[in-house]
Amino acid sequence: MFSYDVRGIKIDSADFWLDARRKVAFSFVSHGHSDHLKNHDIILATPPTIQFHAWRARQKKAIPLNLREQHEINDAIIELFSAGHILGSAMCRVTVNDISLLYTGDFKMKKSWTAEDIDIPHADILIMESTFGSPEYVYDHSPDFLQEELAGFVEECFRTGITPVVMGYALGKAQEAMKMLGDAGYNVRVHRAAWELAKIYMQFGIEFANCTPWKDEPVAADEILLIPPHSLYFKKVKNMPLRYRTVFLSGWANGPNGNRFGADYTIPISDHADFNELLDFVHQVNPHKVYTTHGFEHFPHHLRALGYDAELLTA
């Protein structure tokens, strides 16, 4: 039904790729993160993903497919289901001759502030990510708990006359922080890259209260600065006459490289399923066969211990 090589996964009968890693004629794109954006001739994706793709990769030809709608290519039926990872992120189910294959891309099980809830369908064959496929990556904290932790960091900064600098990736994490902090009444100044992407969220009905773009000017005493975790932006912050403290929002916070940007503080706000949720996800899909893609190579061992027929997908 499918083949796999350095370019990625291809549904043979439809000549249709799933998140192809190199330029191909026709590929599904699971979401807007840049590691998934290549200038394929034609892409199939949800409308938000097409917008992110157009903004970042200047993609021209795209077939939009809404969640839970169907598209046919030769004998293959294509359907998309929400992956809960960032706005517009989708999993792709392909059915050929009554055999279904679900390809996940990145996904998240917990509720998000700005992405659609995950929607998990059944499939016979599952090809899944396993980013946090190791038992040390378990995050039990609820979204509300994490929001309170972030607000606590901000309050402590303000109490001591320090500017809180929140670091989160420009697409996904930044908009989560905008929503969590802005809705709680804090004034958030947002770095340009994250702001431009937030405008696409706004087009799809996500509202951000109390957030304004930051254009390198000094920030007021009651404002939070939100920047991507990149040394370039750090330099600008360092050059400002400002006492500041940084917090990095990352699902890697529990691991050995959790604080790779040297932030003063980390909060494990993740846009991926944790280890237990990966197992729960497989249980819900209830497949006959599981292949894992990027992530921990030993994750299939954990699945086999639970009785699944699982292996790492290798070329």
Ligand SMILES: [Zn+2]
């Ligand atoms: Zn991603």
